[in-house]
Amino acid sequence: MALDDTLIARHGDELYEALASGSTVPNLRDRAGGVTNEDAYRIQARMIERRLAAGETVVGKKIGVTSKGVQTMLGVFEPDFGILTSGMVYPDGATIPAGTLIQPKAEGEIAFVLKRDLRGPGITAAEVIAATDYVSACFEIVDSRISDWDIKIQDTIADNASCGVYVLGQDKVDPRDVDLALAGMVAERNGEIVVTGSGAAVQGSPANAVAWLANTLGRLGTPLLAGETILSGALAPMYLFEPGDTLTMRVGGIGACSISFAKEAAHA
Numbered sequence: 015m016a017l018d019d020t021l022i023a024r025h026g027d028e029l030y031e032a033l034a035s036g037s038t039v040p041n042l043r044d045r046a047g048g049v050t051n052e053d054a055y056r057i058q059a060r061m062i063e064r065r066l067a068a069g070e071t072v073v074g075k076k077i078g079v080t081s082k083g084v085q086t087m088l089g090v091f092e093p094d095f096g097i098l099t100s101g102m103v104y105p106d107g108a109t110i111p112a113g114t115l116i117q118p119k120a121e122g123e124i125a126f127v128l129k130r131d132l133r134g135p136g137i138t139a140a141e142v143i144a145a146t147d148y149v150s151a152c153f154e155i156v157d158s159r160i161s162d163w164d165i166k167i168q169d170t171i172a173d174n175a176s177c178g179v180y181v182l183g184q185d186k187v188d189p190r191d192v193d194l195a196l197a198g199m200v201a202e203r204n205g206e207i208v209v210t211g212s213g214a215a216v217q218g219s220p221a222n223a224v225a226w227l228a229n230t231l232g233r234l235g236t237p238l239l240a241g242e243t244i245l246s247g248a249l250a251p252m253y254l255f256e257p258g259d260t261l262t263m264r265v266g267g268i269g270a271c272s273i274s275f276a277k278e279a280a281h282a
Contacts, residue, residue: 016042017053025212026060029173032063032159033238034220036116038220041054041164042172051094054171061174062097073243074098076154077223077233079167079177080216081246089143093217094167095227098243104181109274110155112257118157118178120255120273121248122263123203124194124213124220125182132224134232139221142228143189145240149220151183152198153273156252186271192267195219199249201263211250220246 017025032039042049064102066072078094104110128148147158157178160169170176217223218240223246228238238244255261258277264270 015048015135017049017056017093021046022053022056023060026057027064027174029057029061029159030064030114032066036228038159041160041166041169043166043168049168051168053173054168057172058096058174061172062099065099065101067227069102070099072097072250073103074245075099075227075242076177076245077227077247078119078156078170081222088244091222092167093226093247094171095230097170097175098177098245102179103179103274105181106181106184106271107273108181109181112276112278115155115157115178116159117163118155118255119252120201120203120261121154121156121245121252122209122211122250122265122269123152123245123248124155124182124197124216124248124265125150126189126224126244126246127186128238128242128244129183130240132228132232133228133239134225134237137225137228139219139225142221144222145272146189147184149189149192149194149268149269150186151263151269152180152245153261153263153271154178154248155273158270169182181271181273182243183271187268189221194221196245196266197268198266199263201250201261203233203253203255203259203261205262208253209250211248212271213249215249217248217269228241 029230155178260274262272
C-alpha cells in the first residue's frame with residue numbers, strides 16, 4: 015500500500031532539512047515499511063519542492079546507478095533518476111567550499127545539453143543524439159543524506175538519486191563527432207590516476223541511458239527539455255577524496271574538467 019501524503023511530506027522534509035543542515039538520517043526502507051520506488055519518487059518530489067521554494071530552479075536531470083560497477087558497489091540493480099537544480103552547479107575548475115557536502119564521492123560522466131525537447135516513450139538513442147546540442151566531460155560529486163551510504167534503490171531515489179554538485183568541462187562537442195560508447199575516461203586525484211572507464215559502461219552507451227530516461231519520464235508525462243543538462247551516468251565506479259584534493263578527468267574526444275575541495279576551516 016502506498017505511503018499516505020503526510021508520510022511522503024514528512025520524509026521529503028526530513029531529507030531537505032538534512033541537506034540544509036549538513037546532517038544525515040537513517041535509511042528510509044527500515045523506517046517506512048513497504049516503501050516502493052513510486053513512494054520514493056514522491057518523496058524526492060517533495061524534497062525538490064523544498065529546494066525550489068528556497069529559490070533554486072530546475073536546470074536538468076540525472077541518471078544514476080547505470081554502470082555495473084556502481085550497481086555492484088551499492089547493491090542496486092536498476093537505474094534511477096534525479097532532478098538537477100541551480101544550487102548544484104559549479105564552474106569548471108571551481109573550489110567547493112568546506113561544509114557544502116556531507117559524505118561525497120566522485121563520478122566521471124558525459125553530460126548532454128539538449129537543443130530540442132525529448133518526449134518519450136519511444137525515444138531512441140539516435141533521437142537523443144539528434145536532439146543534443148553538445149556533450150561535455152562532467153564531474154558529478156554525489157552525496158547522500160542517508161547515514162553511512164546505507165542505501166538500497168528506494169533510499170537513493172528518495173534522496174534525489176544522491177545528487178550533490180556537478181561541473182561541466184568547457185569543451186563542447188557535437189555527439190555525432192565522437193563514438194560515445196568507445197570514449198575512454200581517465201580520472202585523477204592530485205595528479206594520480208584513480209579510475210578509468212568508458213562510455214560502454216553506461217548502458218552500452220550514454221545515449222542509451224538518456225533514451226531510457228526520456229522514455230521513463232515520458233511515461234510519467236515529463237519531457238526532457240531543450241536547454242536542460244542531462245548527466246548520463248558514471249563511466250567508472252565512484253571514488254573517495256579528501257578536503258584539499260583536486261580532481262581532474264578527461265574523456266577521449268570530448269574534453270576535460272576539474273574540481274577542487276577546500277580544506278576544513280581551522281578551529282580557533
